[in-house]
Amino acid sequence: MKFSGFRVFAEALKGHTGWRPLWRNPEPKPAYDYVIVGGGGHGLATAYYLAKSFGRSRIAVLEKGWLGSGNVGRNTTIIRSNYLLAGNEPFYEFSMKLWEGLEQELNFNAMVSQRGIINLYHTDAQRDAFRRRGNAMMLAGAGARLLGREELRAMVPFLNYDNARFPIKGGLVQPRAGTARHDGVAWGYARGADSHGVDLIQNCEVTGVRLDRGKVRGVETSRGYIAADRVGVAVAGSSGRVMAMAGMRLPIESHVLQAFVTEGLKPTIPGVITFGAGHFYISQSDKGGLVFGGDIDGYNSYAQRGNLPVVEDVAEGGMALMPMIGRARLLRMWGGVVDMSMDGSPIIDRTQIDGLYFNGGWCYGGFKATPASGYAFAHLLATGAPHETARAYRIDRFARGHVVDERGAGAQPNLH
Amino acid sequence: MLIPHPLLGPRDAQEFTYLGDARLIDRPDSSAPDAEAAFCDYVFLRDNPAGVHRELWFHEQGDRSWLVVTRDTVTHEVLGAELARNVPLSRTRCGK
Numbered sequence: 001m002k003f004s005g006f007r008v009f010a011e012a013l014k015g016h017t018g019w020r021p022l023w024r025n026p027e028p029k030p031a032y033d034y035v036i037v038g039g040g041g042h043g044l045a046t047a048y049y050l051a052k053s054f055g056r057s058r059i060a061v062l063e064k065g066w067l068g069s070g071n072v073g074r075n076t077t078i079i080r081s082n083y084l085l086a087g088n089e090p091f092y093e094f095s096m097k098l099w100e101g102l103e104q105e106l107n108f109n110a111m112v113s114q115r116g117i118i119n120l121y122h123t124d125a126q127r128d129a130f131r132r133r134g135n136a137m138m139l140a141g142a143g144a145r146l147l148g149r150e151e152l153r154a155m156v157p158f159l160n161y162d163n164a165r166f167p168i169k170g171g172l173v174q175p176r177a178g179t180a181r182h183d184g185v186a187w188g189y190a191r192g193a194d195s196h197g198v199d200l201i202q203n204c205e206v207t208g209v210r211l212d213r214g215k216v217r218g219v220e221t222s223r224g225y226i227a228a229d230r231v232g233v234a235v236a237g238s239s240g241r242v243m244a245m246a247g248m249r250l251p252i253e254s255h256v257l258q259a260f261v262t263e264g265l266k267p268t269i270p271g272v273i274t275f276g277a278g279h280f281y282i283s284q285s286d287k288g289g290l291v292f293g294g295d296i297d298g299y300n301s302y303a304q305r306g307n308l309p310v311v312e313d314v315a316e317g318g319m320a321l322m323p324m325i326g327r328a329r330l331l332r333m334w335g336g337v338v339d340m341s342m343d344g345s346p347i348i349d350r351t352q353i354d355g356l357y358f359n360g361g362w363c364y365g366g367f368k369a370t371p372a373s374g375y376a377f378a379h380l381l382a383t384g385a386p387h388e389t390a391r392a393y394r395i396d397r398f399a400r401g402h403v404v405d406e407r408g409a410g411a412q413p414n415l416h
Numbered sequence: 417m418l419i420p421h422p423l424l425g426p427r428d429a430q431e432f433t434y435l436g437d438a439r440l441i442d443r444p445d446s447s448a449p450d451a452e453a454a455f456c457d458y459v460f461l462r463d464n465p466a467g468v469h470r471e472l473w474f475h476e477q478g479d480r481s482w483l484v485v486t487r488d489t490v491t492h493e494v495l496g497a498e499l500a501r502n503v504p505l506s507r508t509r510c511g512k
Contacts, residue, residue, distance in 0.1 A: 240464035251460040253436065254489070299434045300489045302466040307417060307492070309430045342460045398460040399453075411459050414434060 003107055022187060023067075023194035028201045028223050032060045034381060035219060035228035037206050037242060038235035039063025041072035041182075041367065042359055044189035044200075045374020046234055046381070048106075051196035053375065054382035059198045060228075062221060064205040068186030071237055074304075074336035075367040076259050076291050078272050078283060080117050080177035081142045084133045087392025087404040088345060089140040094389045095372030096142065096176060102371060108188030111181035111286060116271035118147075118156065118171040120321075126277075130172040137174065145173045156273065158324050166277045166320070177272065179283055185370055209246040209356070216246075216355035232357040232381050234373075237337035238302075239360035246353055250360070251342040251398050253413040256301035256335045257293065257364045258310055262328040264288030273321070280317030282325075290328055292318060296340065296364060298414040305335040338364050343403035344416030348376050348386065349395040357381055358395065363416055419473060419485055420497050431477035437462055438470035438484045441504060466490055472500060 001020055011018050034050060036043045039061045047061045063069070079099050081092035103110050121127045127146070134144035148170045153161060161168045194200055201223070208220035209231065218227035235242050239252055265288050274281040282292035294314035297306045311333065318325055341347065341361030346369065348359050359377045362369060376387035386394070392404050398411075409415035417429035444454035469489045475481050482500035487493065 238466075240462070241466050244463075249457075249461040249463060251462070253462050253464050254466070299429075299487075300436070300464065300469055300471065301492065302490045303492055307429075399456045413436070 003109070022191040023200055026199045026201065028060065028062075028204060028221070028226055029199065030225075031218070031227035032199070033058035033228065033230065034060070035226060035231045036061045037219065037231065037233045038070075039067045039190070039200060039202065040070045040234065040236075041068070041186050041189065041370040042236065042362075042373045042377065043234040044068075044186055044193055045370050046232060046359070046377040047198045047200075048189045048193040048196065049375045049378035050381055051193060051198050054378055056382055057197055059193075060226065061193065061198060061200050062204045062206055062219070062226070063200070063202045066202050067190050067200060068183055071336045071338065071366060072186045072370070073183050074259065074334060075182055076281070076283065076293050077179045077182045077285070077367065078117070078177070078281075079112070079180050079368040080174055080272070081140070081368070082117065082119065082133065082137055082144065082172070082174045082177065083406060084136045085404055085406055086136075088406060089136055089142065091372055091376070091389040091393075092369065093140045093142045094375075095369050098371030098375065099180065100176070102180075102185075102188070106188040106192045108184065108191060109181075110184040110188050112178065113180070113286070114176050114178040115283075116173055116175045117177035117274065118152070118173050118271060119274050119276065120159075120168050120171045122166040122169055122277055127169060134172050142174060143176055145175065147171050147173055156270065158268070158322055159273075160321060160323055163320055166275075179272065179285070182367060189374070206242060206245070211246065211353060214352075214354055216353055230355050230357065230381055232359065232377060234359040234377060236339045236360045236362045236366055239339050239358070243358065246351070246356055248351060248353075251347075251395075251411075252339045252361050253300050254302055254337050255296045255298065255340045255414060256303055256306045257296045257338050258306040258314070258333060258335045259291070259293040260311075260314065260333045261285070261289040261291050261331050262325070263331050265290065265328060275317060275321045278317035278320050279313055280321055282318065282322075289331060290325060296338065296414060302337050303335065304337055338362065338366070340413035340416060342398060342411040342413060343405040344407055344409065345404035346373070346393055347395050348373065348380060348390045348393045350380065350384070351395065417492055417494055419483065419494055421475065421478070421483065422497060422499055423481070424479060427475070427478060429473075431475060432473040432483075433476045435472040435474060438472050438500075438503070439463070440472060441484075441500065468495065473497075
């Protein structure tokens with residue numbers, strides 16, 4: 001079933017009786033070649049690219065709840081590739097390029113909107129750091145522009161430029177960044193994977209990993225044992241819990257990150273604005289809601305809800321940056337559990353257990369990486385070798401001393 | 417969250433800074449032959465349990481003591497707190 005303008009028109013004439021579910025709901029088979037644990041954005045993208053780009057078959061995605069019930073539906077929908085380090089930037093730029101072709105690729109409206117991102121700076125030192133980051137972005141083909149105060153004021157006149165503590169001196173802009181409809185991304189990948197023969201198995205919780213002489217044989221699930229020689233785990237947020245079933249400890253702590261949305265307002269915020277100094281970032285959804293957030297709560301949590309001190313901190317950051325939002329009413333706030341890794345960067349790698357592969361540690365930035373994470377993980381599962389843009393994400397980088405620490409905060413997950 | 421400080425009574429978690437798993441108290445022996453691997457595990461690897469977790473909190477805005485707080489990471493319920501300096505001491509007394 002292909003979506004098109006003509007199809008919508010034709011269905012309108014037939015009373016919309018021809019639409020069909022986007023994917024099957026199959027019973028699990030006793031054995032597969034590839035089992036992907038986790039039916040979120042990364043797991044579904046992995047299955048899609050594994051089937052479509054790498055031509056593999058007999059693939060299942062196992063999801064504990066419903067597809068896209070975790071962090072892919074809880075993030076603030078920002079896509080960007082504005083990193084500094086050589087281990088990160090080519091990977092995220094690869095992801096950005098996949099975003100740009102995603103809707104044509106999937107024949108699905110993921111509402112990818114390249115409305116730009118602005119990172120604000122407040123001091124000369126921060127400006128110099130941003131100039132360096134912009135140069136790194138340009139070297140990777142991502143594009144960047146460093147704006148001064150007046151250029152920025154012409155673009156976003158509503159900011160408080162004369163805040164006593166953090167006066168705004170300018171910003172680093174990535175015009176190709178933007179937002180995407182997060183649920184649509186999961187649904188698009190799910191539909192694409194299903195149409196390439198992947199079994200998407202919902203309400204199927206993995207309860208154990210069966211090992212034999214250092215090799216994976218399959219997974220125990222709430223819907224019975226499923227045999228597979230290659231198991232890929234993409235369950236960021238619950239990575240510690242799932243990998244513990246295989247006896248592994250990870251360089252990861254689970255933390256809670258909160259997000260907020262106001263009632264729908266008229267278009268007012270043109271792109272994404274980040275105010276790192278004030279722990280605040282914001283964008284506006286196509287429906288009009290102001291979508292914003294700030295720091296993680298900062299302590300280990302699996303609760304999918306945070307506490308009030310961070311709510312206050314985020315609200316203060318918002319009021320310091322753009323006092324005009326003070327009258328907007330908050331519609332919803334929620335929390336998601338994120339894998340905070342020891343260097344703030346993700347892991348896509350094989351493990352010491354033959355046939356068991358791990359994808360996790362995405363911190364608070366997994367959504368933007370969804371396409372590249374799926375592609376790189378599929379590459380690893382299919383070929384056994386890391387994708388060229390994901391070579392820095394080996395799990396042994398901590399022991400080797402090759403951490404990818406964008407913030408330079410060290411092995412303290414709540415500071416990344 | 418309120419943390420039941422053993423000396424000061426219930427205090428707002430906002431007064432504290434969070435470090436992480438209380439196993440960070442047990443620094444490996446730097447002269448042991450396997451010190452490199454032991455320190456790598458110590459610095460980078462975590463149990464990260466869903467459920468009861470013993471963790472280090474520093475009373476930065478208070479009496480600047482380190483506490484070992486027992487907390488449920490699924491519900492955020494704080495189950496208890498003790499002075500961190502008493503934790504290795506009590507272990508020594510037990511002969512462990």
